Amino acid sequence: MLSKSTEYAIRALAYIQLQNWKGHRPGVSEIALEIEAPVAYSAKIFQTLTKHKLLESMKGRGGGFFFDKNQSHLTIFDVINVMEGDGVFHKCGFGLKNCNSKNPCPFHNEYITVREGFYNLVKNETIQTLSKKIQNGEAVLNRLSKE
Amino acid sequence: MLSKSTEYAIRALAYIQLQNWKGHRPGVSEIALEIEAPVAYSAKIFQTLTKHKLLESMKGRGGGFFFDKNQSHLTIFDVINVMEGDGVFHKCGFGLKNCNSKNPCPFHNEYITVREGFYNLVKNETIQTLSKKIQNGEAVLNRLSKE
DNA sequence: ATATATAAAGACCCTTATATCTTTTTATAT
């Protein structure tokens, strides 16, 4: 459903949020280790995220990644949008050039239910709501979770 | 959501079914034209489908593609499964190694609703139900539909 | 000032999905 890059991005952002709440700004290698992603590739992803202002960074000794205090919620939709665009929320599930209720493909009625369910999910869920669940022990960030 | 190849496959199969109902066995180039897919690439897809017995073919003059009269319904799930596997119906939406309700990722509860909705859709819908809608004029096979 | 720790930037590589082309096989019409 989501690209690998987007999955890495979401997990990384959740980890950064958790660390920020502890007053810590994690760096590339620390995050990559935690989300079990390649270090160099993770760095590329974080560049994309900071360029689009979903994330802040500081270079130099003691640097790392953190969230802007002002924008308190970052939706999963925004992350997806930056990483792979929002095409999946518009396109026809049958592969037609565009999705159109007036001239639907045979998949349309059933498909848009699923597609919109997914859309609502990623619009309502944020990095912060996900992170909260992890913090509360209701969910895990990775499969070997030690914390 | 689905790969381009899978989309081509589904549209092609619907067209073949419609033609079969008219007593006709379409060939590669006719189908490719109708679904607006590259001819050679379409041929490759049909090879995959026939190899997995989702479709029958006949070589030689007057040959073409058709469905086995015995198996009257072919689910969209079966097509997806042959074209790209069923991974999307099992995997964790958050990117963890596996999806597990006992040890869920923070996305789990909301995500499986969407994922299972999609699963039910493709399990219940068949090439024949889709084709019927097109035949009845309730839906279209392509965007320039002349029929 | 200098050394060090860190992210940014850019060039590059590998794998997979998508797509094309050519040759071979098989059935039919004549």
Add this chain to the structure above:
DNA sequence: ATATAAAAAGATATAAGGGTCTTTATATAT
């Protein structure tokens, strides 16, 4: 039998996603 029409098979090409490596810029500690 031969010519023809069609799919099968296989080799190759192109583009995108995923991943690596090296160099550069920047902040901090000493």
